[in-house]
Amino acid sequence: MSPPPCLEVRGLRKAFGGLVAVNGIDFDLHEGRILGLIGSNGSGKSTVMKLIMGIERPDAGTIRLNGVDLAGLPPHRIARAGISIMFQHSRPLHRQTVLENIKLALLPDSLLRLAVEPEIVEKARVIAEQVGLGKVVDRRPGTLTFADLRRMELAKAIARNPKVILIDEPFAGLTLAEIAAFSELIRKLGSEGRAILLVDHSVRSISALADHVLAMYLGKPIAEGTPDDVMADETVRRVYLGGKIEDTGYRAAVQSTAKPLLQIDRLGVLYGKATALDDVRLVVRQGECVSIVGLNGAGKTTLFNAISGLVPFSGSIRFAERDLVRSNAGEIARTGIVQCPESRELFGTMSVRENLDLGGHLLPKDKRREQLDRLFELFPILSSRQAQAARTLSGGEQQMLAIARALMMQPTLLILDEPTSGLAPVIIEQLSRALGELRRTSAITLLLGEQNVTFALPHADRVYVLDHGRLTWEGSPTKFASEMGVGYL
Known part of the structure; x- marks a missing residue:
């Protein structure tokens, strides 16, 4: 015994x-x-x-x-x-x-x-x-x-x-x-x-x-x-x-030889003495959706914060042929990189409309109205909630508002950090449909960070796996499903 x-x-x-x-x-x-x-x-x-x-x-x-x-x-x-x-x-x-x-x-x-x-x-x-x-x-x-x-x-x-x-x-x-x-x-x-x-x-x-x-x-x-x-x-x-991986059927017509929009080389980030990112190298081309998949703690948020100018880094980050090493977060956002953070960072006491207006405050009045109309088509629930305080929305509605506010800035590159975190499956499906519609009706470039590969892969043209601050794999969504089904965990 x-x-x-x-x-x-x-x-x-x-x-x-x-x-x-x-x-x-x-x-x-x-x-x-x-x-x-x-x-x-x-x-x-x-x-x-x-x-x-x-x-x-x-x-x-x-x-x-x-x-x-x-x-x-x-x-x-x-x-x-x-x-x-x-x-x-x-x-x-x-x-x-x-x-x-x-x-x-x-x-x-x-x-x-x-x-x-x-x-x-x-x-x-x-x-x-x-x-x-x-x-x-x-x-x-x-x-x-x-x-x-x-x-x-x-x-x-x-x-x-x-x-x-x-x-x-x-x-x-x-x-x-x-x-x-x-x-x-x-x-x-x-x-x-x-x-x-x-x-x-x-x-x-x-x-x-x-x-x-x-x-x-x-x-x-x-x-x-x-x-x-x-x-x-x-x-x-x-x-x-996240469950079974199902293809949305949409892929951007981007040539592998196309000029990079975002190019990262030998990127490193330290938090004190802890290594958060180490020798990260990746490329995102105009019109692509690139998914960065990794478990919690892999370094996805740190990667996005480095791109957005929120944390100091070593190495090189170039966007539209511009070196971002000396740019602050405001300058980077105005160049066309907008991040929708995992924590959403909404102004809870302000209304839905006021949050959206803040996102589009640099747009001319007619352009702002035009962008609002597009976003209300993309997220109809926000149209009926315009006067409602952001903090009173459901988790799924708050996520839609956070994405819509980021889109009000008309970004060239939209970074989405864990958009499905804490959401019910039915809300995740709604977000997936909205993301597919956004890609079909615009030339936006997406950088998507997710643990939930069921959400991340169907939209991706290419996939990177981030593990302990290092990129350990790169390939197509189809290749991921066949090669990384077990290895990812």
Whole structure:
């Protein structure tokens, strides 16, 4: 008989007001095993981690460590019992060295015993060597690479020799080589007998590490089993890919030799020391729809923000033969690049019409009226909602308004960032029809970023796959469907 699990979670539930973030989560975690927890943004993964660690108090359910229920206990008691957590964001003490940061995690839980004994210093050095920080123990966090900062967080998490380690988004901001090295560290911790609960946006990275995978969606479990079984599950694929890919039948008549409208070469973006984009190269030709597909955290929004002049970058971005490296966001928008952000950024207290008028405020009055009429044909619901405050619209109506406001600027290149995020299937179908109509009746060029490939591919002339800040694949939608059906996840 196999040994009993060291961590048993049953019926875990947590609501924030009317939002049920976690509902009915059950799983077992065994010594020496790695359980991967996957799901899109908002699925409840991080909330599960916080509930186990006592950072949030569950509304219902049990969390048993070696038979003892810890649900609802404060974090320090849960840590003392044998559970630790490595948070997604590094928060070191910047005035202390790496060794001193690790030593702090080793201090006893008593105000009467704060003196650092010699064995504590030696243990901290051993832990530093264990995670690959042996050569930088005397440096301060501000001088470390981003990967070494993540190693230091892992060192702090394993300092008390916990039975269970919760690891939240360890690969965010790491290069592919750094991910491989960090994965090996996690694998080694599991081989030493620790039970590990691993959360990350990178389904592929988790699948390569985990013995067992639990997939979540909107707070509920949707599939559980081996990595291969979960990746092949139809419900999981529908959540990540959006369902069956169906061609709209429309493709722009763009020659592959046509002059590029947008050309990006060796683009890189850093957030502090974290690599968000690395050596990105892509081309968008006049009249094309180019889809950038990638899971949450792949770097799509960062790519669009770099093009729009919202974040500093290295490399080259050229639009209509103009170098954008020294242009600010306003200048870029006036050249013809307009972004419709995932967050929509509507003026909630202003009416639909006022939001649209703001988008077209640079147009002459007659041209503005003409553009409004076109958009009301494209999105009829907005015509009947002209006097309604934007914040009172449904999610789908707000998305239509955000796209319409961007179109009021009559862009040459329209960037759509995750337009289907959080929308019901019937609304997604309406958006898809509107996008098809827009392409049939105008010469607009589109750059579309989506996780939902069911929406992205039917409109695309070409597809790029973005993974951990790097473009890893390029081809036609048909080629994507045949080559990347499994590989995308």
